[in-house]
Amino acid sequence: MKTILLLSAKEVREGLRNRWVIAATGLLAALALTLAFLGSAPTGTVGAGALEVVVISLASLTIFIVPLIALLISHDAIVGEIERGTMTLLLSYPVRRRQVLFGKFLGHLAILAFATVVGYGLAAVALVATGKAAIGGGSWTAFMTMTASSVLLGAVFVAIGYLVSALVADRGTAGGVAVGIWLVFVVLYDMALLGLLVADQGRTVGGGVLDALLLFNPTDAYRLLNLAGSDEIAAASGMAGTVQNAALAPAALLAALAAWVVAPMALAALAFSRREL
Amino acid sequence: MTLNVELKSVVRSYGRVKAVDEVSFSAGPGEVIALVGHNGAGKTTLIKLMLGLARPTAGSVTVLGQDPAAGDAAVRRRLGYLPETVSFNPALTGRETLRFYVRLKGGRKGEEDALLERIGLAHAADRRVGTYSKGMRQRLGLAQAMIGKPAVLLLDEPTTGLDPELRQQFYAIVREMQAAGATVLLSSHALNELEGNAGRVVILNEGRKIADGTLDELRRIARLPTKIRLKTAEGGARRLREWMGEPAGLRQINGHIVELDATPEDKAAFLRRAAGEGAPFEDLDMVPPGLDELYAHFLAGRVSR
Numbered sequence: 013m014k015t016i017l018l019l020s021a022k023e024v025r026e027g028l029r030n031r032w033v034i035a036a037t038g039l040l041a042a043l044a045l046t047l048a049f050l051g052s053a054p055t056g057t058v059g060a061g062a063l064e065v066v067v068i069s070l071a072s073l074t075i076f077i078v079p080l081i082a083l084l085i086s087h088d089a090i091v092g093e094i095e096r097g098t099m100t101l102l103l104s105y106p107v108r109r110r111q112v113l114f115g116k117f118l119g120h121l122a123i124l125a126f127a128t129v130v131g132y133g134l135a136a137v138a139l140v141a142t143g144k145a146a147i148g149g150g151s152w153t154a155f156m157t158m159t160a161s162s163v164l165l166g167a168v169f170v171a172i173g174y175l176v177s178a179l180v181a182d183r184g185t186a187g188g189v190a191v192g193i194w195l196v197f198v199v200l201y202d203m204a205l206l207g208l209l210v211a212d213q214g215r216t217v218g219g220g221v222l223d224a225l226l227l228f229n230p231t232d233a234y235r236l237l238n239l240a241g242s243d244e245i246a247a248a249s250g251m252a253g254t255v256q257n258a259a260l261a262p263a264a265l266l267a268a269l270a271a272w273v274v275a276p277m278a279l280a281a282l283a284f285s286r287r288e289l
Numbered sequence: 290m291t292l293n294v295e296l297k298s299v300v301r302s303y304g305r306v307k308a309v310d311e312v313s314f315s316a317g318p319g320e321v322i323a324l325v326g327h328n329g330a331g332k333t334t335l336i337k338l339m340l341g342l343a344r345p346t347a348g349s350v351t352v353l354g355q356d357p358a359a360g361d362a363a364v365r366r367r368l369g370y371l372p373e374t375v376s377f378n379p380a381l382t383g384r385e386t387l388r389f390y391v392r393l394k395g396g397r398k399g400e401e402d403a404l405l406e407r408i409g410l411a412h413a414a415d416r417r418v419g420t421y422s423k424g425m426r427q428r429l430g431l432a433q434a435m436i437g438k439p440a441v442l443l444l445d446e447p448t449t450g451l452d453p454e455l456r457q458q459f460y461a462i463v464r465e466m467q468a469a470g471a472t473v474l475l476s477s478h479a480l481n482e483l484e485g486n487a488g489r490v491v492i493l494n495e496g497r498k499i500a501d502g503t504l505d506e507l508r509r510i511a512r513l514p515t516k517i518r519l520k521t522a523e524g525g526a527r528r529l530r531e532w533m534g535e536p537a538g539l540r541q542i543n544g545h546i547v548e549l550d551a552t553p554e555d556k557a558a559f560l561r562r563a564a565g566e567g568a569p570f571e572d573l574d575m576v577p578p579g580l581d582e583l584y585a586h587f588l589a590g591r592v593s594r
Contacts, residue, residue: 026378104365288343289337289342
């Protein structure tokens with residue numbers, strides 16, 4: 013455990029030094045603040061709480077940005093170190109490969125969690141400070157669920173990035189595959205799903221199949237968890253219809269996201285342990 | 290004598306290529322052994338096998354009494370390794386980098402400062418590694434290999450990129466480690482610098498061991514001639530040649546220098562004669578066959594067989 017913590021501390025330190033932490037936090041904070049103030053402009057007329065609107069827009073933003081950041085910091089974690097020759101050195105120490113993987117994971121997760129919590133937290137603080145609207149306890153719960161699940165979504169894509177990194181031969185390939193994975197999960201999957209639903213006209217693809225298909229994409233699980241999480245938000249985000257049709261409880265969605273962390277990590281550990289250096 | 294490193298008929302193939310082919314050798318405490326060969330001769334693969342990063346296709350590797358591929362932490366702690374291309378994160382300082390490795394190996398607190406002092410990097414300890422010269426990075430690499438006074442040091446091309454002065458310092462450190470009982474295995478293709486620094490030389494070619502012994506032993510086996518160079522006064526070369534009896538293979542370099550290749554027996558006979566009165570030369574140089582010649586000899590022997 014000491015070894016794992018040592019490795020993750022080094023990862024965090026390097027993240028701070030090469031300004032990954034500051035860049036990710038800055039990006040998320042800037043976007044969150046922009047959305048908070050642009051998004052809160054029309055709330056007077058719609059009747060949704062200011063924070064609800066922020067939760068909806070931030071959740072939509074997270075689906076694009078957080079997987080991208082996660083893949084960027086994780087895709088060369090293994091193959092990059094192998095290419096630079098630092099992995100052979102590291103593994104000549106009393107360190108197991110699993111420890112290397114989990115140490116890096118904890119470090120990268122800490123960087124992502126810091127960036128998300130600070131970035132989104134700043135937006136919430138700014139909303140409260142400007143004091144436009146009273147914010148209820150329910151809204152805070154939704155906001156915190158959104159922030160926490162954003163970190164979880166980041167963890168999913170860090171794990172996927174490691175799997176790529178453990179499998180491919182060089183850094184360039186890892187980068188290309190990472191971009192491809194981002195495109196598939198964030199853009200193409202939903203377009204294909206939508207196309208399927210339109211073409212099918214509800215004949216064979218029922219609610220059950222749709223639920224299963226949504227769980228197969230971590231970004232969809234995240235979206236359902238946040239946009240359809242509470243009735244108020246579902247109404248404001250236009251997801252009320254989905255909520256009534258989909259039988260996915262938040263627990264199931266969280267379990268799906270957790271599985272999306274565990275499975276790629278296990279596969280990455282397996283691929284890395286078999287890899288010749 | 291207990292052996293720190295023992296390889297028995299080790300084979301390691303990558304697909305059809307045999308990177309290491311039936312190599313056996315062993316090393317005890319206090320030995321400095323040089324693995325010599327071209328690029329691609331199998332030196333780095335051998336080191337990876339001894340580190341346990343690669344597993345032998347056949348044969349067995351034992352380091353400090355254990356199979357290194359088992360990854361026993363107690364063995365790893367007594368092992369130091371310097372990779373061929375050593376690279377550290379350029380954003381961290383030398384001290385931070387070394388502290389990380391000291392803690393990873395469970396070394397004592399503050400050991401990084403002592404090591405930085407010893408390799409002469411104390412003045413640059415708080416600068417980022419990115420600002421270091423190649424020689425400084427190489428020294429930092431050596432420092433991390435020395436953490437915890439290892440019993441076995443595996444150094445892959447340790448002196449490439451070092452200037453002559455640093456090279457001397459490097460071998461001084463190697464001698465210290467050797468005196469403390471460490472087994473030092475270093476790979477190299479800079480042969481001439483091994484003279485006097487490596488107790489034993491293992492010559493590798495295409496994954497096979499083609500020679501193994503001390504430099505003197507290898508010289509005896511190879512029976513390479515010693516070069517004798519004689520200097521005389523200007524224009525005296527003619528008289529010198531007559532005095533020597535115009536031996537075959539005598540080369541006249543210029544008006545006052547001649548050169549002769551002598552087998553070990555010829556050499557002794559010649560010296561006895563030269564020590565007598567009236568030998569018409571002013572100065573005499575003897576150049577024993579260097580490692581380069583030895584290496585070429587063993588390689589040629591390999592090819593013709």
